[in-house]
Amino acid sequence: MPSSRTAPPPLLQVNVELPAWPVLERERRRLDAVRSATGRVATACGAVAAAAGLFTAEFAGASLLATVAASGAGLATLRLWKPGGHQKATATALYLMPGTGLVALLLAEQVVAGIHWGEALALAVWTVATGLLRPARLARRMMCPPPPPSVELAPVDEAVDAHPAARWWAANVAVDGGAAAGTVLEDVQRTGEQALRAVIRCAVPGEPVPDISVRRLSALMDIPEEEITIGPVPGRGASVRLLRVGQADETELDAAAVWAKRIAPTAMPGTVLTGIRIGRPEAGPTTTITTATATTAKRTETSPEGDA
Structure with missing residues (x-):
């Protein structure tokens, strides 16, 4: 007898957007800046160690151990608690590129006797490529997106009204x-x-x-x-x-609004106040009010002393 059970419908994807925590985001930016500065310092130290290896083998062992230890520690923090997959494998390969290249360069300096121009060229290529491309930082960005940039509130302009x-x-x-x-x-x-x-x-x-x-x-x-x-x-x-x-x-109405609201509807329908001129013509102190209709323009003069 066939089973009457049916497969449950697939679950809907739900995207939950977590609210931004300013303190957490600020600490993430600080950690990212520290990591960036540490990478710069490690690149500089590697270049100095490789340059010293061109002239002496005294520091070769310590340089190799330091390179392996730094690469291993950084790789451990990169892969820790991260899901597997092609992205993780690619990030791992990118992260190991600077350390692997430096180890190969240090070993080559011990194998080749004296100073060879190929070693100097390889040192220059490694230093420039690592400093510009920064593959280890790119690998970390692949596994952990960078924190959002800080949003600095613009200072209130002095021109802003105090109201x-x-x-x-x-x-x-x-x-x-x-x-x-x-x-x-x-x-x-x-x-x-x-x-x-x-x-x-x-x-x-x-x-x-x-x-x-x-x-x-x-x-x-x-x-x-x-x-x-x-x-x-x-x-x-x-x-x-x-x-x-x-x-x-x-x-609080201005003169034009007062005219349109109080005077025009009853005394002069269809007129609009277009201008007011206050002066002292020859006939005496007068106030000239200019109004306009759809077809004509009128001028009304009033005097505090009576009709002009």
Whole structure:
């Protein structure tokens, strides 16, 4: 009777990303730097020992023992607790290349009598190749990936406004990969209980403010998108942009907003305030307000002393 059992489905691969530990990563970088410096010192010592072997055999035995001991100790730490496979075998061969080459060079110096030009050439080739290619370090990188580079927080620019909103912008929005990388928030003004107005400036002089995603700002600030507007600064170039967040109070509206909100709907429908000129014409002190409609332009003059 055939069995009714079926093979279990294959397990799904689950990738778990461990959180970064700054202290552990810093210690890994220090250990990697120590290993790199140790490799440089070992290469220099090997070159000196091989150069001395061209003239005397007095240090040949000690040099051979030191080379074998250093290579063996390093290989043990390289292979310890590492799974087997082609990568491990390749890394082992790479790691043994400098020590094997140095041992062969030291033995050749003992076999060949006197100083031979081939020995000097082999010493030069070994020193340059080991110092530039660094096969032992490459083997260790194969078995143990290098630690991530340290991320140094850039110092706060002196130009950053001391306002808390500007500081928050510099730490969360203007960072690399942020919604407005390379920008500075300045001239922050509160325009309501939960509203502000500020100027976004490019940190690089002469460069325009990059395109800023209102959607990303909305997600980052947890404010509805319709309450965030970014537009040009009147009279300024593309290196600055005007940021408005929230609904401004009535007392904080500028003249154009006051005209559009209070005066135009009832007194002069369809008009837009385009300019204000305050001066002292010949007729006396007057204030000239220029408005425009879709087809005509009007000018209204008022005087504190009465009709002009």
